[in-house]
Amino acid sequence: xxxxxxxxxxxxxxxCKAYGSVKALDDVSLNIAAGEFLTLLGPSGSGKxxxxxxxxxxxxxxxxxxxxxGREMIATPPHKRGLGMVFQSYAxxxxxxxxxxxxxxxxxxxxxxxxQKTQAERALDxxxxxxxxxxxxxxxxxxxxxxxxLARAMVFEPQIILMDEPLSALDKKLREHMQIELKALHExxxxxxxxxxxxxxxxxxxxxRIAVVNHGRIEQIETPERLYRQPHSFFVADFIGESISAPxxxxxxxxxxxxxxxxxxxPIAQGRGGHRxxxxxxxxxVTAGAVPETANDLSGRxxxxxxxxDSVLVIVQHDSAGEINLRVPSNRxxxxxxxxxxxxxxxxxxxxxxxxxxxxxx
Amino acid sequence: xxxxxxxxxxxxxQNASTLKSEERRESLTFLGLSMPAVVTILIVVFLPIFWLxxxxxxxxxxxxxxxxxxxxxxxxxxxxxxxVTFQISIVVTVICVLLGYPLCYWLTRMPDxxxxxxxxxxxxxxxxxxxxxxxxxxxxxxxxxxxxxSLMSLGIIDEPLQLAHNLxxxxxxxxxxxxxxxxxxLYATMRNIDGDLVRAAVGLGSSPRGAFWRxxxxxxxxxxxxxxxxxxxxxxxxxxxxxxxxxxxxQMLAQRIESTITVYSNWGAASALGVVLLLLALAMIWLMNxxxxxxxxxxx
Numbered sequence: 130x131x132x133x134x135x136x137x138x139x140x141x142x143x144x145c146k147a148y149g150s151v152k153a154l155d156d157v158s159l160n161i162a163a164g165e166f167l168t169l170l171g172p173s174g175s176g177k178x179x180x181x182x183x184x185x186x187x188x189x190x191x192x193x194x195x196x197x198x199g200r201e202m203i204a205t206p207p208h209k210r211g212l213g214m215v216f217q218s219y220a221x222x223x224x225x226x227x228x229x230x231x232x233x234x235x236x237x238x239x240x241x242x243x244x245q246k247t248q249a250e251r252a253l254d255x256x257x258x259x260x261x262x263x264x265x266x267x268x269x270x271x272x273x274x275x276x277x278x279l280a281r282a283m284v285f286e287p288q289i290i291l292m293d294e295p296l297s298a299l300d301k302k303l304r305e306h307m308q309i310e311l312k313a314l315h316e317x318x319x320x321x322x323x324x325x326x327x328x329x330x331x332x333x334x335x336x337x338r339i340a341v342v343n344h345g346r347i348e349q350i351e352t353p354e355r356l357y358r359q360p361h362s363f364f365v366a367d368f369i370g371e372s373i374s375a376p377x378x379x380x381x382x383x384x385x386x387x388x389x390x391x392x393x394x395x396p397i398a399q400g401r402g403g404h405r406x407x408x409x410x411x412x413x414x415v416t417a418g419a420v421p422e423t424a425n426d427l428s429g430r431x432x433x434x435x436x437x438x439d440s441v442l443v444i445v446q447h448d449s450a451g452e453i454n455l456r457v458p459s460n461r462x463x464x465x466x467x468x469x470x471x472x473x474x475x476x477x478x479x480x481x482x483x484x485x486x487x488x489x490x491x
Numbered sequence: 492x493x494x495x496x497x498x499x500x501x502x503x504x505q506n507a508s509t510l511k512s513e514e515r516r517e518s519l520t521f522l523g524l525s526m527p528a529v530v531t532i533l534i535v536v537f538l539p540i541f542w543l544x545x546x547x548x549x550x551x552x553x554x555x556x557x558x559x560x561x562x563x564x565x566x567x568x569x570x571x572x573x574x575v576t577f578q579i580s581i582v583v584t585v586i587c588v589l590l591g592y593p594l595c596y597w598l599t600r601m602p603d604x605x606x607x608x609x610x611x612x613x614x615x616x617x618x619x620x621x622x623x624x625x626x627x628x629x630x631x632x633x634x635x636x637x638x639x640x641s642l643m644s645l646g647i648i649d650e651p652l653q654l655a656h657n658l659x660x661x662x663x664x665x666x667x668x669x670x671x672x673x674x675x676x677l678y679a680t681m682r683n684i685d686g687d688l689v690r691a692a693v694g695l696g697s698s699p700r701g702a703f704w705r706x707x708x709x710x711x712x713x714x715x716x717x718x719x720x721x722x723x724x725x726x727x728x729x730x731x732x733x734x735x736x737x738x739x740x741x742q743m744l745a746q747r748i749e750s751t752i753t754v755y756s757n758w759g760a761a762s763a764l765g766v767v768l769l770l771l772a773l774a775m776i777w778l779m780n781x782x783x784x785x786x787x788x789x790x791x
Contacts, residue, residue: 185694208693208702220691224709233705234695281695291694 136164136321137198137288139184144193146179146345153179154190155345161323163198166315168324168332171342172368178293180342181325185291186210197289213282213290213320217297219274221266227253227277228262234285252284253277255314272303279311283318292324296331308334329369333357341365348490358482361398362490366407374405375450377485384485387449391425393483402488410442410456412482416475417466424477427453431474434467443467445474540769547762559763569747569764573771576744579658579733580726583665587722590666591673592715599681610678617671625732628664629655632736656738664732672725673718680714681707720779724772744768 139161146154153176161167169177182188184195186207195203202210213234221230231249232240240248253259256276266274275295282290296304296311312335315322326332332339333353340350341364349361360366363374377384377391384391386406397404413427420426429447441463443455455476457463468474550558563569594613598606616624631637632654639651654660684707692702730745737743744764751761 187690187694206699207690208696208698211696212694214691214694216687216691218685218687220685220687222688222692222706222710233692237696237701285696 135288136319138163139289139321139323140194140196140199141180141184142194144180144183144190144195146183146188146190152176152345154183154193157193157345157347159340159347159350161321162337163321164319166312166322166324166335166337168326168336168339169342170326170329170332170339170368172327175342176345177325177327177342179345181291181293181323184289184323185212185214211287211289213285213287215278215282215290215292215295217294219278219295219298221274221277221281223266225266226262227258227264227266227269230266230277231262231280231284233281238285248284249280252280255283255317256280271299272307275299275307279314283314283320286318287320289321289323290318292322294326295324297326297328304331305334311335333369341368343368358484359395360407360484360486362400363402363405363407363486363488364490366405366484366486370409371411371454371456372407372409373452373454374407377404377406379404379485386425389426389449391483391485392423392480393485394480395484397485398487398490400487400489400491404485404487406450407484407486408450408453408478409482409484410454412478413453413455414477414479415455415457415467416477418475420475420477424479425483427476427478428474429453429476431468431470431472434470441467443474445476447476543762544766544769545762546758547760547766549759551757551759559759560767562760563763563767572742572744572747573767575742576727579662579665579741579743580723582662583669583726584719584723586662586666587669587673588715588719591670591677591718592711595674595678595681595711595714598678599684613671613674616667617675621668621731624668625664625735628660628667628732628736632660632663655736657740658737660736660738661733661741664736665726665729668729668732669722669726672721673715676717676721677711677714680717681711684710716779720776723775723779727772727775728768 139159141157141159141161144154144157145152155176157176157180169180171177179188183190186202186205190203193203194201197210222233225233228246228249231252232245235245235248250259250262253262256279258273258276258280261269261273261277266277269277275298278295282292296307299307308331315335324332324335333356336353338350338352339356341348341356343364349356349365351359356365357369360369366372367374375386377386379385379397382397384393384397384404384406391406408427414424416428420428427445427447427450429445431443432446432452433444435442435444436459439459440456441459443457445453445455447453453476455474457467547559548555548557550556598609601609629636633639634651634653634655636655638654639648642648643651654663688706688710689702692706693699697705728745729743730749733741733743734746734749737746745768748761748764748768751757751764
């Protein structure tokens with residue numbers, strides 16, 4: 130959709146909100162660039178939805194500042210913030226047709242009847258629901274309802290669109306399809322998108338940047354790849370992707386697993402609590418002979434081999450790290466030279482993949 | 492095409508007759524379970540209605556005639572009774588809506604626990620006998636009742652207000668009795684309205700007031716409609732409260748039916764009035780459904 134309006138940056142600073150003694154937002158500061166797709170990722174109860182609702186104006190913070198395009202919005206009522214919103218429950222009006230739902234924001238804004246119709250149709254076309262305007266909401270499938278909610282949120286060309294777990298009610302296949310579609314749609318729209326989810330894979334797939342939220346604070350904010358490869362804390366490493374971990378001793382920027390010094394190209398983040406070595410199952414390399422000197426040696430004995438369709442999970446017993454999970458593709462290349470249960474296996478963890486993190490961020 | 496033919500070529504169906512008889516037995520069980528209720532309704536509802544209605548087609552001499560109906564339409568007294576009955580029912584319904592809708596809305600905005608406690612205040616009177624509540628109103632409203640004596644001692648009025656034994660008293664009492672019938676279905680409907688819908692409307696640019704009228708109100712209409720129908724239809728045939736609080740000055744249809752039997756022993760005429768009342772009530776339900784166009788709203 131072409132748009133005269135330009136997407137707006139969002140500047141959040143020192144946002145606080147407490148429910149009783151629980152801090153839902155603990156001094157949150159965050160700058161979102163114009164046109165960015167930013168995901169708030171966190172477990173339930175982390176405060177990510179509270180943050181989104183504070184952006185929307187449905188939650189009144191105890192203090193802080195919230196600027197859209199440099200303009201202070203903290204005290205602006207929700208209907209004057211000019212946001213597009215998509216709810217987890219879709220929140221489509223059941224007594225209106227699809228077209229009436231999509232035209233709702235236009236009707237409120239006093240757009241003429243004929244313009245309402247053409248703009249609503251165009252929005253429905255954008256979400257591939259052209260010709261569905263006269264249907265009732267009850268006649269639509271979950272995925273179609275989701276698209277209607279999207280069309281309704283963007284039909285008036287808002288500069289900022291907020292989405293609260295919009296795909297969580299869909300089944301896995303449809304969800305993955307919609308992730309790709311939403312991402313493509315964002316590239317077409319000139320809007321800043323703030324997206325809430327608890328699904329790390331969804332966040333990795335769609336976002337420009339991901340803000341990991343925990344206990345009302347932003348634990349880390351990064352691009353998907355850097356977040357995955359260089360987490361700042363064990364919480365982030367554990368929440369994003371699959372991993373197992375082992376405690377390590379850190380002294381003078383050197384980490385030791387048992388007696389062995391770990392080679393790592395990644396900076397060791399400082400923080401509270403002890404450090405841990407994070408091992409992602411797909412980053413381990415099976416070596417035919419001895420593990421090369423340049424890599425960390427995590428060799429052990431194969432305890433179990435579990436076939437999981439697209440991949441094979443190998444559980445390896447290591448003398449100081451405990452059980453290590455290794456994931457290899459289930460194709461022939463992945464299976465060649467794989468020892469069987471009970472045998473010794475050579476495992477290399479390369480320095481660029483050796484992630485050592487503190488328990489908590491500072 | 493029989494089931495056997497549908498599967499032809501697939502070999503014999505195993506246990507087909509056993510499964511079939513099992514299915515038949517199951518449907519017989521359900522029929523058997525519902526029979527007591529169906530028979531009871533037939534005996535205690537439909538049979539008496541049918542019998543009483545049939546009385547209306549016989550005149551005093553016991554001959555088949557439409558005399559009783561002709562009298563209803565000719566007599567000015569009967570016509571006035573119908574008009575008064577409808578007027579009172581409409582006024583009571585309107586007052587119930589004006590009081591009940593804001594009450595329900597307020598209740599839905601309360602935290603669950605407080606709303607549950609407040610609902611008790613609606614329900615306890617509802618569970619109390621109509622007669623008890625009507626006499627209680629009589630105590631409150633009469634010339635030297637609590638309301639008049641307190642207003643006079645406060646110097647707000649010099650003479651007692653005429654609150655009972657008239658139309659005012661009847662309407663006050665009827666509204667009190669009828670309010671729960673409006674509140675209960677309306678509250679149930681309002682509670683089921685997803686809060687996200689109103690939030691979505693506001694988030695998309697509606698003022699809170701606009702979101703209420705454009706989203707919340709239309710979605711509460713099925714409950715409001717159910718409440719209005721209940722209150723209106725019950726008011727049409729209401730007897731105890733208008734009889735006691737009206738003090739004989741207010742003659743609604745049910746009272747007219749009662750006096751036709753107890754004073755004049757004219758079962759045929761009373762029955763004809765009852766039939767007309769029943770038909771009017773049914774017509775009102777049909778008409779309201781048309782006006783509100785609710786079949787559309789009920790479709791979720």
